[in-house]
Amino acid sequence: MDAILIDCAGNTALGGASQRFAQTRIVLGRDANCDLRFDAERELQVSSEHAAIERDADGLLLIDLGAANGVYYQGERIDGQVRIEAGAEIRLGPGGPKLTARIGGTGAPATMVVEAPAILQASTTSPAVTPRAERKVGIGAATMRTALNTATKHERKRFLVLLTLVALPLLAIAGWAAYAAHSSSSDAARVGERLTAAEQENVSLLT
Numbered sequence: 001m002d003a004i005l006i007d008c009a010g011n012t013a014l015g016g017a018s019q020r021f022a023q024t025r026i027v028l029g030r031d032a033n034c035d036l037r038f039d040a041e042r043e044l045q046v047s048s049e050h051a052a053i054e055r056d057a058d059g060l061l062l063i064d065l066g067a068a069n070g071v072y073y074q075g076e077r078i079d080g081q082v083r084i085e086a087g088a089e090i091r092l093g094p095g096g097p098k099l100t101a102r103i104g105g106t107g108a109p110a111t112m113v114v115e116a117p118a119i120l121q122a123s124t125t126s127p128a129v130t131p132r133a134e135r136k137v138g139i140g141a142a143t144m145r146t147a148l149n150t151a152t153k154h155e156r157k158r159f160l161v162l163l164t165l166v167a168l169p170l171l172a173i174a175g176w177a178a179y180a181a182h183s184s185s186s187d188a189a190r191v192g193e194r195l196t197a198a199e200q201e202n203v204s205l206l207t
Helices: 118-123 141-149 153-206
Strands: 004-008 018-021 025-029 036-038 051-056 059-064 071-073 081-084 090-092 098-103 112-114
Touching: 004 051, 059 071, 059 098
Parallel strands: 025 036, 036 112
Antiparallel strands: 004 018, 004 098, 025 051, 051 059, 059 081, 071 090, 090 098
């Protein structure tokens, strides 16, 4: 007995592949029990059990199984069922998968799964993100030494000039304070000597 041949057009995930079915009734849809199963995530126009292709004595029938988006034959939505002519376009939903069906050749019973290509499935998977290690921020003694060692001669000279400008006034103030303290001591000694001499004069006058 000749098999039923279903050719999927390039707009499906199957992309132009053909399949033979030996049974007389083929159910098309996204359900796992369908004979020709479409990708449940990509072919969203297709219902769980969308349509059936059935063989009788006169050829093939296309049957709408109550699909929400309808079954289209040669661009027209069918009501119930319609006879399939060789090469006629079948579409599951207004923007859904396209296919053709015909009788010819022999083949064993088969179940076809129309799924997204492996490359597409891999691209939709987000790669694992490895968290970056936290960086510690700080300035230690080694960093300070490195900075000082890499300073230019000009910067060192400027530092010495600033240090001199600050140190000179401080040295002058310290010298002036020492001089003032020494002068005060000398004056006090002279005053003491004069008082001693005056007391001696007073004693001599009294005697």
